[in-house]
Amino acid sequence: MIKQALLGEFLHEVENTRKILKAIPDSALGWKPSEKNWTTAQLASHIAEVYNWYQFTFNQDVFDMGAYRYDKGDISRAENIVAKFEENVVKAQQALENSDERTYFNDWKMEMDGNVLFPLMPKIQVIRGFLFNHLYHHRGELVVYLRSTGNKVPGLYGPTADDKM
Template identity: 80%
Template sequence: MIKQALLGEFLYEAESTRKLLQAIPDSALDFKPSEINWTTGQLASHIAEVYNWFDSTFNEDVFDMGTYQYDKGDISKAENIVAKFEENVAKAKQVLENSDENTYFNEWRMEMGGNTLFPPMPRIQVIRSFLYNHLYHHRGELVVYLRSTGNKVPGLYGPTADDKF
């Protein structure tokens, strides 16, 4: 039952993420709103990469970021970021479909170099916050990046100001 709810949200939101990533023109990839922010390409790559964390989150009790291999791929073209997203979202969907609901309340934590980054918490809480809400947060940032560079934003939860009524 919980898995079906997570899967339904996953599928809907993955489509929204896809639309947003497909809206990025190559000309916006190097934009960043300030020196401390990522570029649009880096932010979009991070959004695509979060889907790669599903396996470790669903299937391991400890996610060791110290040994995690981040593969952002070639972010010089928006289509490459979309391709990485498609690869990662397909794997994430399979992980979610094959997940065991009996493990959703097992304790999970994130470490790096032996230090705890995320305190122990039930896996389901991590799925909702670390995977799902984390993506939504960064998608919101990406919407601002697109607007700041004069680009159109696709509707994620209904029409945007760019849509004609």
């Protein structure tokens, strides 16, 4: 039952993520709001990468970021970032669909070189916070990046200022 609720939200939000990633023009990829921020390409690539974390979160009780390797691919073109997103979504959906609800309350943590990065907590809390909410946070940032570069923003939860009423 929990899995079905997660899957429903996942599928709905994948469509929203797809819309926002497809709205990025190549001309905006190098922009960043400050020296401390990622470029649009780096932020969009990170959003695509979050979907790669599903298999480690659903299938393991410890995610070792020290051993984690990820090939972002060529992020100099928006279509490449979208393609990587699509590849990762397939794996994420499989991890969610094949997950065992009985493991959702197992303790889970993230480590790197023996240091705890994400404290021990139930896996379901990690799924909601680390996978779902984390993604929504970064999508919100991307909306601001698009608006700041003069680009149109697609409606994710209803119309935007770019939509004609």
